[in-house]
Amino acid sequence: MSNLNEENNILRDTVREFCEKNLDEKKIEEEKIDNNINSLLASQGFLGAKISSKYGGSELDDISYHIILEEFSKYLPSIAMKIFMINSLYLPSVINTEYESYLPDVSSGKMNVSVDFMNNKYKLEYSNNVNGTVENILNTDAENIVLFDGKTTIVEGPFKTREKDFMGFKGLKFGSIELNNKYNVIDKNSRKEKIMENSYNDLSAIALGIISGAIDKAMNYSRVRTVFGAYLKNYEPLVFKLSEMYSKENILRSILYSNLDKYYTFNFAMNSIVEIARFSVNTHGGYGYFKDFGVEKFYRDAIILKSVFYGNNELKQLSNHIYSEKLTFI
Amino acid sequence: MFEEYDDYRKQIREFGLKEFTDEVAAKYDRGEEYPDYLRKKSLSVGIIDMHNPAKILISIEELCRVDAGLGISVTTPYFGAEVLMLFGNDKQKEFLNDVYSGKYVLGLGVTEASGGSDVAHIKTTATKKGDKYILNGSKMFITNGAIADYLVVLARTSDEDKPHHGLSTFLLSTKLNGFKANKLTGKLGVRATNTAELTFNNIELNSEDLIGEEGKGFYYIMAFFNISRIYVAAQALGIAEGAFDKIQDYIKANEIKDENTMFEIADVATRIEAAKELTYNAASYLFKFEPRPQLTSMAKAYAGETAVYASEKAMEILGTNSLEENVERIFRNAKIMEIWEGTSEVEKLVISRFILKGE
Numbered sequence: 001m002s003n004l005n006e007e008n009n010i011l012r013d014t015v016r017e018f019c020e021k022n023l024d025e026k027k028i029e030e031e032k033i034d035n036n037i038n039s040l041l042a043s044q045g046f047l048g049a050k051i052s053s054k055y056g057g058s059e060l061d062d063i064s065y066h067i068i069l070e071e072f073s074k075y076l077p078s079i080a081m082k083i084f085m086i087n088s089l090y091l092p093s094v095i096n097t098e099y100e101s102y103l104p105d106v107s108s109g110k111m112n113v114s115v116d117f118m119n120n121k122y123k124l125e126y127s128n129n130v131n132g133t134v135e136n137i138l139n140t141d142a143e144n145i146v147l148f149d150g151k152t153t154i155v156e157g158p159f160k161t162r163e164k165d166f167m168g169f170k171g172l173k174f175g176s177i178e179l180n181n182k183y184n185v186i187d188k189n190s191r192k193e194k195i196m197e198n199s200y201n202d203l204s205a206i207a208l209g210i211i212s213g214a215i216d217k218a219m220n221y222s223r224v225r226t227v228f229g230a231y232l233k234n235y236e237p238l239v240f241k242l243s244e245m246y247s248k249e250n251i252l253r254s255i256l257y258s259n260l261d262k263y264y265t266f267n268f269a270m271n272s273i274v275e276i277a278r279f280s281v282n283t284h285g286g287y288g289y290f291k292d293f294g295v296e297k298f299y300r301d302a303i304i305l306k307s308v309f310y311g312n313n314e315l316k317q318l319s320n321h322i323y324s325e326k327l328t329f330i
Numbered sequence: 331m332f333e334e335y336d337d338y339r340k341q342i343r344e345f346g347l348k349e350f351t352d353e354v355a356a357k358y359d360r361g362e363e364y365p366d367y368l369r370k371k372s373l374s375v376g377i378i379d380m381h382n383p384a385k386i387l388i389s390i391e392e393l394c395r396v397d398a399g400l401g402i403s404v405t406t407p408y409f410g411a412e413v414l415m416l417f418g419n420d421k422q423k424e425f426l427n428d429v430y431s432g433k434y435v436l437g438l439g440v441t442e443a444s445g446g447s448d449v450a451h452i453k454t455t456a457t458k459k460g461d462k463y464i465l466n467g468s469k470m471f472i473t474n475g476a477i478a479d480y481l482v483v484l485a486r487t488s489d490e491d492k493p494h495h496g497l498s499t500f501l502l503s504t505k506l507n508g509f510k511a512n513k514l515t516g517k518l519g520v521r522a523t524n525t526a527e528l529t530f531n532n533i534e535l536n537s538e539d540l541i542g543e544e545g546k547g548f549y550y551i552m553a554f555f556n557i558s559r560i561y562v563a564a565q566a567l568g569i570a571e572g573a574f575d576k577i578q579d580y581i582k583a584n585e586i587k588d589e590n591t592m593f594e595i596a597d598v599a600t601r602i603e604a605a606k607e608l609t610y611n612a613a614s615y616l617f618k619f620e621p622r623p624q625l626t627s628m629a630k631a632y633a634g635e636t637a638v639y640a641s642e643k644a645m646e647i648l649g650t651n652s653l654e655e656n657v658e659r660i661f662r663n664a665k666i667m668e669i670w671e672g673t674s675e676v677e678k679l680v681i682s683r684f685i686l687k688g689e
């Protein structure tokens with residue numbers, strides 16, 4: 001990776017060491033990211049990776065931020081999602097508003113926040129308080145949540161939540177919230193579309209981590225598992241496919257860190273992620289189907305990432321970008 | 331094909347829809363608990379007819395269409411029965427009646443920790459001692475392992491130059507001294523089904539527990555898989571159809587009309603239809619006692635991949651709406667179809683070998 005320098009490599013190693021030393025992926029998936037982990041992430045400057053230093057953040061450049069997302073995602077995508085939510089979604093939601101004042105507490109891990117990026121339609125009533133139910137909130141234990149209800153609104157907790165079992169990003173609490181809460185409109189326009197479009201590279205970094213984690217596990221397994229008297233790495237169809245996938249991983253890393261074109265990169269990432277995560281499960285045979293091997297989580301998170309963040313809308317944006325015009329589809 | 335069973339199919343679907351509600355499916359999925367009451371209920375209403383393979387196929391397909399975790403749970407207590415039916419002694423065949431009636435739950439133990447694809451290299455041994463066999467070893471990922479009363483087990487009875495020559499099958503009571511089952515948890519899907527790791531410590535088996543002839547076990551198990559794979563194809567077909575039901579419901583309810591989505595549903599529907607044709611075609615040969623293992627393996631591999639494809643498409647097309655438990659559960663269930671009873675890679679080995687043999 002010619003475009004990554006020594007400092008970038010040191011950062012990568014730092015995140016890896018941090019994960020190995022401090023995080024227990026299975027425990028986090030079962031017990032969720034708690035205050036302790038939040039504080040740890042904050043103390044290393046990961047939580048506020050992109051937040052300005054005047055608010056106690058690390059104010060990192062894009063490459064460093066993407067290395068952090070990639071490496072955490074490779075270990076446990078839930079952690080990357082948490083950092084992404086703060087830096088790619090919450091930060092641009094509150095920037096240039098009075099709610100910038102929350103940022104010091106956010107980057108120090110004292111304030112847990114969330115952004116609803118899943119819902120497109122809301123049935124909410126507004127008076128002094130906002131009332132109604134919002135489904136599919138990730139990180140429901142947040143103290144305040146940003147909603148894109150045609151505007152950009154911040155709703156203050158505490159929230160009455162109903163937790164649901166959710167197969168994706170299991171380290172974060174997920175469920176619905178029943179609102180009868182104070183709110184403030186922080187922008188009369190919804191910032192969602194722009195925020196999402198601006199986060200393509202960030203999401204690609206998370207996808208890259210999932211891809212890289214899945215391939216690493218599969219390749220390692222292929223070196224130690226024997227079938228029919230030979231190591232898996234000696235079987236053509238399996239190794240040809242893994243090698244092809246490894247090439248894709250490195251193409252993705254290269255286009256991401258050279259900042260080629262966020263639309264191409266995102267499209268490439270989303271078109272590779274599920275197939276690769278799935279094949280890693282396959283390579284592990286029956287073991288791949290059990291959480292002990294830490295590989296099925298990549299498949300779960302991969303399909304959620306793709307299903308939630310990539311669809312017709314994103315394909316339209318890609319096409320508009322390529323045709324350099326806003327296309328009208330029949 | 332199988333149109334003569336349309337009424338039966340309807341009856342099964344009604345049972346599935348009535349009993350396998352989203353709440354029930356979610357409960358047993360979350361709790362990783364075997365729904366024994368549903369097994370009993372499915373028997374009491376007579377929807378499981380083990381004497382008619384076409385009916386078995388249809389019931390598996392229709393029940394897995396509603397929910398694969400529950401569908402497989404109620405149709406798998408008979409797993410391994412064909413080994414006894416084809417190769418068992420009179421007593422063992424008679425014993426099958428107690429399995430079909432629901433008195434006993436059966437399972438089949440072939441896979442070991444060191445390998446599932448490579449059946450010939452299993453390490454469990456059954457050493458002859460007088461007129462007894464002493465069973466030692468372990469098995470991995472055995473469906474019904476911790477709830478079964480009896481298991482059909484493959485073990486090595488002699489060392490031969492060709493490893494698949496010295497294997498034999500036994501009918502093992504799980505009540506015997508030396509048997510231990512450790513329930514495995516943390517599966518991605520089909521979590522209502524029971525999966526266990528088994529250990530055999532000096533279990534004494536009688537010679538009448540041997541199924542068929544000594545040394546023929548490998549062939550019996552391969553013959554069994556050539557039958558049971560058709561039922562896995564039916565599980566997979568059901569899962570794919572269930573995923574497609576969700577896609578259609580969503581598209582209709584939300585009046586989605588964009589052409590890209592229309593093309594996607596056309597692709598899913600086409601693949602399901604192809605998987606169905608392949609499965610029913612392979613089944614029709616099998617049920618006429620003219621098995622064509624390559625067709626069965628094609629059906630299993632293709633239907634398995636179609637289940638995965640359709641469930642992933644359901645997730646993608648429904649987008650954030652797919653996060654509902656009863657859609658993502660389909661996705662989690664589907665993946666096992668490419669793994670058990672021969673991974674897709676193993677099916678490809680079977681297919682190419684049979685084709686080149688010109689059979």
Ligand SMILES: Cc1cc2nc3c(=O)[nH]c(=O)nc-3n(C[C@H](O)[C@H](O)[C@H](O)COP(=O)(O)OP(=O)(O)OC[C@H]3O[C@@H](n4cnc5c(N)ncnc54)[C@H](O)[C@@H]3O)c2cc1C
Nearest residue numbers: 282283285286440441445446447471472473670671673675
């Ligand atoms: C939930 C569950 C329930 C199960 N129930 C039962 C049961 O009731 N009874 C039972 O006996 N078993 C059962 N199994 C075991 C299952 O059948 C095996 O997991 C499966 O056969 C694969 O074996 P393995 O896990 O050892 O993978 P391996 O054999 O180690 O295979 C690893 C990988 O190598 C690939 N591979 C193997 N050979 C080749 C080759 N020649 N060329 C290229 N690739 C190859 C495989 O496709 C796979 O991707 C169950 C498994 C699960 C997960």
